[in-house]
Amino acid sequence: MENPEISTPIAISESEKTEQARHLSIPHQHKDAIGAKIGMWLFLFTELLLFGGLFLLYMAYRLQYTKDFVVAASELNLVLGTLNTIILLTSSLTMALSIAAIQRGKKKLSVAMLLATIGFALAFLVIKYFEWTAKFHHGIAPNSPELLSKPNGEIIFYGMYYSMTGLHALHVIIGMIILLFMLVFLLRGSISKNDYIKLENSGLYWHLVDLIWIFLFPLFYLLH
Amino acid sequence: MANGVLAERLENYLEHKTHKGIFAWILSTDHKRIGILYLVSMVTFFWVGVTLGFLMKLEMLTPGKTIVDAQTYNTFFTLHGIIMIFLFIIPGIPAVFGNFFLPIQIGARDVAFPRLNLLSWYLYIIGGLFAIASLFLQGGPIDTGWTFYVPYSIRTTTNVILPLLGAFILGFSSILTGLNFITTVHRLRAPGMTFFRMPLFVWALYATAWIQVVATPVVGITIVLVIIERALHVGIFDPALGGDPLLFQHLFWIYSHPAVYIMILPAMGVVSEIIPTFARRTIFGYKVIAFSSLAIALIGYFVWAHHMFSSGMSNTSRAVFSLLTFLVAVPSGVKVFNWVATLYKGSIELRAPLIYVMMFIFLFSIGGLTGLVLGSLATDVHVTDTYFVVAHFHYVMFGGTAIILFAALHYWFPKMFGKMYYEKLAIWATPFIFIGFNMLYFTMFILGYNGMPRRYWSYLPEYQTLHIISTVGSWILIAGLAIMFGNLIYSLFKGKPAEANPWGGVTLEWQIPSPPPAENFEEIPVVNHGPYDFSIINGNSDGKS
Amino acid sequence: MEKEHKEHLIPYGTYFLVWLSLISLTVLTVTVAGIELGRIALFVALAIAFVKSTLVVSYFMHIKFDDLIFRIFLLVALVTLASIFILTATDIFFR
Amino acid sequence: MFVSASNYAKNVDSVMLYIIGISVALLLIITFAMIIFVIRYNRKKNPIASQIEGNKTLEVVWIIIPVALVLTMFFYSFSVYKESRVVPPNAMNVKVEAKMWAWKFYYDNGKVTDTLFLPAGRPVKFNIVSQDVNHSFYIPAFRIKEDAVPGRENYMVVKPEQIGAFDIACAEYCGLNHSLMYTRVYVVPEKEFAQWLNGEVDDDYLRKYVASHSEGYKDYLSGSYAILFAKGCVQCHNIDERKGIGPSFPELRRQFARVNVGGKDTTVVIDKEYLRESILYPETMIVKGYEKQAMPSMLNKIKDEELELIVDLLYSNFVKNKQ
């Protein structure tokens, strides 16, 4: 502490001040697209970590019950799973195209692509519904005697399966609702070539849903 | 200050009403009003928690039953823990003082997403009501402890789902606040306000916000899983279905350890504001303090399993987590040293906020240093789940964060409400708080080392003497707090009007009138020096303007 | 703000290409799963999933064209996630 | 301080001393520095502050020193702790089973007890399991505990060295009677232990042995409710107000008990005599509302001093109208 550095006030001239102000000031009434996007990404991280917790559980249980997991996984319907993967990937494409279209001011194309995305989302849910009900039909539902008679590892496998795909399906539903709102905004013109951050953010959300499925798919359907 | 004169004409935020009556508050998106909303609701919830704490201490007067039976006691400490952790100490400083001062300190007019900010408050209220509602429902209030360990939380017949849902919603509220703050810091700094010109309070909030965003979802999912396991019997954690209770503990602490840094970092930020102001000199080691906040936030993720040393996890894990725990203590130590060094060759005025800060440094150091005893395997396995832990966390949470809440309340009271409190009374409260606090909690260290487990409704008679001292301490403490709160509440109505800058502070909030105008700044300021540049004030020997 | 977006207009074609790769990777991973690979099967499946997700994040989610800050943010989140996994592994792999 | 009944316990105490010693030193330095600065650099004495922004060397020093200190703490602590995790080849096995709210101990030869008996000088490996929820097997005198988690088996190693009787507590919250889940461990010499294990002497012999061979031996139930659990009382009588198969203990707080004696209702004063009678000859006086199922008589099932203990325990903790 022998050599104190004494800070001196930095005098700043009046002209320099206004110069800085002009450069940096962001009037707060204005919409801040980057800010909104930062907010959205941060939200996506929370989603990532939310599913991260589930993946962590999956990892632990899979290590503990490797054999049971393989047995149980072979009972899932690979065809439906693959189909759903393709549907979701395609919906991601149409989502991206919808944004690309509005960036170029092509409203009609944008609306069409958005509709397609919503359609794919619906298709995904319908397939998921059939998958689940088929399982329920075979008596494999939480707390069903059929399931409880299986080895512990399989009970846990289905516990993870239902909670992870269930939570994912919930996200698809929420995503669909958001996209429906975006459709309305798009038609009303409050999303336009000059201001499409809402659509962009919804797109980010939608891609995240896709992203999670990309990992769910091999972990549940491709175990042999 | 110069622009204070100019701003005199502006309507302050308390006068500026966008709606009528109560709606001027609950529909306002002004960050200052939202801060006050949080303050009021938090104090309300908080007194419920305090009352429970007080009753628990009464029950501990004698072994066996003193005033309540075992089941009631179990619900008491559970609700006490839930309220204190989720409703009081986690949102605490960020939601009240962060909301109020973060935008002002970086020269912004509001946070990045004002409406989201108000939504956070609503979620906070809803979550809080959920947590408390179980008191009035069939089946009785939750009795799992605030840690909700499975399988007990799956088996007990009390109302578990509702408070869990409450905790989930509160987590959501916390996430939204964090997200808002990060975006605000990145997007709304005034011209010239570079990252290294930000006050350390802002740095602390920024680091905290990151923990809120990346840690909270983990507990969110854990809670959801317990709820669905309880409601639908999906096999996840329940050992009867093949689940592993230890995984619950991992997931729970992955959040709840970083959460203790959510509690303490903002408090540390406040300390870094108060000390320079009253020592009238720049902070010692600005960058080191700023980076140690980030370091704590980061390393804070790597130590959670020190809560599980006796749970049966692998020996490797025990060693790794013990080592990491010791390392996380270092950045906190660095901060303490820097604060003390900031007093060196200062020009110190010993006002109430600084007294609270000194109390904080002492109490938090005790709490933190006993954290080392807990981080060490040999000793932790003896004292884990005993009153030693109870003492540790009251020292860090109450002696640390809550004491700084008091300090912050005194420091910023004039600015928030435009009134001065009675300095003498504020100072008079401190010895009561200090003595009461140490009687109440220091005894718990001894109890714990002597083997008195926590969450015990009854205990062996040999522990009684210490329990009696402790209970008497709680009465002295409450007397001190009553003086302090009484003073503040009285001053709210009868206090003298406060100047714009009563302490001679140099951060931006002191450059605007008290209370601040509705828009904070008439004109967004241009920043051209670091946050604690007292060289201008030091020019004239009596610094106050 | 509009400026920033207009600078990185991605051609429709790019999106189609990305989509094509995603679909082929899906087909690949399903086929590979049919082959008996033993222990490494999981890693192959995860590696493919990782490539797919990188594609989605870089192109569909524009990370590749956005400000540096977004990449740093993403890194922070991923590092957190990774450390949680690794540290939990010190327990579950050594029981 | 209180007893440390093994070498390991003493080692833990030295780790504690080491950490606390350093901590106290640091705490004093910090506190004194703080107070001295506040006095010395008071505004009156020092009206103009020096604007010291930092000092690289100093800051590096106070990062390095704490790191070094905590590393020594870690290694010291870890080297001590290892002893409780490494199972020595000559270790004896005892299975510990926890359930709400009692302990059971299983020995290798099939013997089962509800208080624990251990030979002095021989390492013991406890295999800890739970029937229902989490508990924690805690012996303060040995400075060690390990959770009992359902669905898995945890272990810990202890080497008792001192003859004596020590408390065993449950240290993980497990519901209503968590605070009453006490029992005891009796440490006896190898020879006596072997005799007991082979059935040559009974529990009581060991208890008496401990009572006469250890210093400062306290009454083995020292006010805890353990005996009520060990003897199974709490299976029917609750310690809190809830109704069980029999009346709850807090019902003893009433001034009189309304009882049915030989088909006639009367009231009797609740005193020690009443307690004793009710335990030994429960069928003679049945509390109103509980006539359906009589309690088994404890005559010849408990020893006289145990009876006195229970009576004292109930009398001092529940009976409010003491004469």
Ligand code: HEA
């Ligand atoms: C504000 C909240 C807060 C804070 C800041 C801390 C800080 C720390 N805590 Fe604490 N802790 C809790 C809240 C907090 N804790 C709670 C609520 C629980 C119990 C939960 C429950 O079970 O209900 C708990 C429990 C807990 C445990 C588990 C105990 C058990 O159940 O067995 C452990 C174990 O390692 C621990 C360690 C630490 C450490 C090492 C720090 C460190 O960060 C402390 C760092 C600070 C210092 C070290 C002091 C200042 C520094 C100096 C004076 C310089 C000298 C420094 C060195 C030589 C390093 N804590």
Ligand code: HEA
């Ligand atoms: C910040 C957190 C906090 C605070 C302030 C307190 C305050 C108190 N606590 Fe604690 N306590 C916990 C957090 C806290 N507690 C937690 C997490 C647990 C664990 C629960 C569990 O095991 O599940 C616990 C457990 C716990 C136990 C252990 C129970 C057991 O294991 O059997 C006991 C025992 O007596 C106790 C006592 C008290 C008392 C007497 C008070 C107080 O009543 C003392 C008096 C204090 C006041 C009268 C007021 C203080 C004022 C403020 C802090 C600020 C308000 C200001 C503004 C909002 C601006 N508490």
Ligand code: CUA
């Ligand atoms: Cu068993 Cu607590």
Ligand SMILES: [Cu+2]
């Ligand atoms: Cu911790």
